[in-house]
Amino acid sequence: MNLNETHDPARRSWVADANDPAGDFPIQNLPFAVFRDAHGAVARGGVAIGSSIVDLATLRACSPFEGLAAEALDAAAESTLNRLMGMGQPAWSALRLALSRALAEGSPLREAVETALVPQSGATFQVPAHIGDYTDMYTSVHHATNIGRLFRPDNPLMPNFKWLPVGYHGRASSIDVSGQRFRRPVGQTMPPGADKPSFGPCKRLDYEFEIGIWMGTGNTLGEPVAIDAADEHVFGLCLLNDWSARDIQAWEYQPLGPFLSKSFATTISPWIVTLEALEPYRVPWTRPDEDPAPLPYLESEDNRSRGGIDLTIEAWLQTSEEREAGAEGHRLSHSTFAHSYWSVAQMIAHHTVGGCNLQPGDLIGSGTQSGPGEGEAAAMIELTQGGKNPVTLADGITRTFLEDGDTVVFKGWCEREGRVRIGFGLCEGTVLPAREL
């Protein structure tokens, strides 16, 4: 990796608004998405710079790069990023370095790249890769304890939690990008004290703030990925809203796990921030001294020293009136991915240890990233103690769970003194009324 050069805080772009220190998309970020421009041209890969997108299909036509960077640009210009993801870290790094140089002040490629700039404001985004399989994990000890207390008061944290990153398979077909508007789900629930289930719209609709992990190179069935090789298999991260129907979940989830309570919608942010761009925000991965040491396949020096990522996350709620009025809404919670009990590398080492094969474009949700403190709960069910204590949004407006018309907005960014801010953009989704029954 060309860390020093592509992360150099002194590097500035000739795209003026990319140099805004409060912006999400400086030249040190360069995240990937798949988009259509305002004229509805065929979907193609793009890279964010300031408030613009480098249209990679247009750029490719100028043949600005050579060697591996040119090969990677060919793949990145396609309508899904799967081929780029499968090319591996050297290709991703070569393309990142070439783009960083081309977008830097004084670049001789400025004229060519300028013709490929498209405003983000007019673009529509789509899921950036064909998702072969979607896995959802459960890596926040705070979330697991908080929610476990509600579902199983006597036994909140399962005995396996501190030994392995718990995960389960999720639904890929219902994943869409930011802007997703979905109907409140309908289903069976068992009301407290009832002797038979009810049928109707979900009454306890919730969000869950997660980090999405996009797989780059995969592994062959039966050949695990070792923990120290795991990061090289990861293309990058996004924000992910694992919308959850709590009342449907409580009734259906025994004994095989959540099913329809999670498969009516899942929203991701369109931009994939590469692990390379997040390199300056690596932090040690730690666990309390009293907790058991991980088994050898989940343990490494490298993981101890830099397994965590200090990524700030925030969840906001806008009522439909606020959204129409252009108001920002209310911050519900904030936390950091650094609190995760298990690291990205540990999730991948565990996922593959039994032989399961991952493929380029697979998506792994980190699990709800609640932190230890008050206001760090990354779901309504935790913030309201199971719906008992409503959250006050503003004068006279409270919520226990989500109401029709509500929009949930996630924001995520890395920021630290002396380093350039790396942002993720937004992950927004809106609840529509249930279908008529």
Added chain:
Amino acid sequence: MNLNETHDPARRSWVADANDPAGDFPIQNLPFAVFRDAHGAVARGGVAIGSSIVDLATLRACSPFEGLAAEALDAAAESTLNRLMGMGQPAWSALRLALSRALAEGSPLREAVETALVPQSGATFQVPAHIGDYTDMYTSVHHATNIGRLFRPDNPLMPNFKWLPVGYHGRASSIDVSGQRFRRPVGQTMPPGADKPSFGPCKRLDYEFEIGIWMGTGNTLGEPVAIDAADEHVFGLCLLNDWSARDIQAWEYQPLGPFLSKSFATTISPWIVTLEALEPYRVPWTRPDEDPAPLPYLESEDNRSRGGIDLTIEAWLQTSEEREAGAEGHRLSHSTFAHSYWSVAQMIAHHTVGGCNLQPGDLIGSGTQSGPGEGEAAAMIELTQGGKNPVTLADGITRTFLEDGDTVVFKGWCEREGRVRIGFGLCEGTVLPAREL
């Protein structure tokens, strides 16, 4: 549907061995697969007839059909069947009728079709569609009770079982066709009485006999499929082995369900028998009088009168020595899909009721199809009461769970007096030793 004509027991094929009354693939069956011939040509769709395959890519070049049948043939000749699956019941029926007529004795198309015949013996098969999402269900009350007793002695059958078809998401990437050879999985287990988990090869490796349901036309996110429309969305059925690592499962599955214990391998039979071909084997769907009536979205007259399918299933085990010697091995169990507590239509109505979208080529496992009687348990863990009572295969050969080198073979067929036998072919998979640790 042209039931009378395509099911007519009197219709015979000019492909002589298709008229064998004990064969799997008479002219009344006509299942679909994707294969390569012995010369390794590009993968394409095929239809079984006797011991041969109609190579649909070769047939298509002769333009033997017209109208909708010709359009369906174009799609069926591709290297995955997804496009055919998405065309819907009228297209499937038109192609089936055209093929049935072309293969019937006296057909004027005989000469053209004859050039497209390939022996099954030299062909290699592949997964016949791109599987967008794989769902595994849990619809046998006998399996749920038997296995529930082992995992939760006090609470074998969960209270939701008789109210909804329990399901969960499974792993699509590790699914392969009959002939799959996979390494014994490795992972964490918690031995009884231990205070910390062990790591190593699975010691309780099992099979599960399921029926695979291939989705044809899908549904839009948020728009459920009503129970009476559900069968029209189903392209057909296959046999499915949901290999399971019981010791890994017991430790990992709380609270979110099976994960690595099921994602190291899943084997399906290559042939998809269409629902239309199974029409003569429809039977009433019933439940015990004392059980609750299904909620309205899971109930219909049509489902009561013909929701079941009388499909005989058998599981066989061959040791590596027996397999090398060409011996048939030992029948472990036999049952029928007609025992299923929930019908195919109910599974689909439930899967989509909350808004989840199904897509052409999605695969749904029926769950382990154990029957009520002795010898009708469709997994080793049930046959051996959790490994306590070994099964005797032959002189001196016993099994509690699967050993390295063991091959499990599933067979499935429908047969009844006065109707033509409809077979599924074989679903075989072999356990290889675990990787070295």
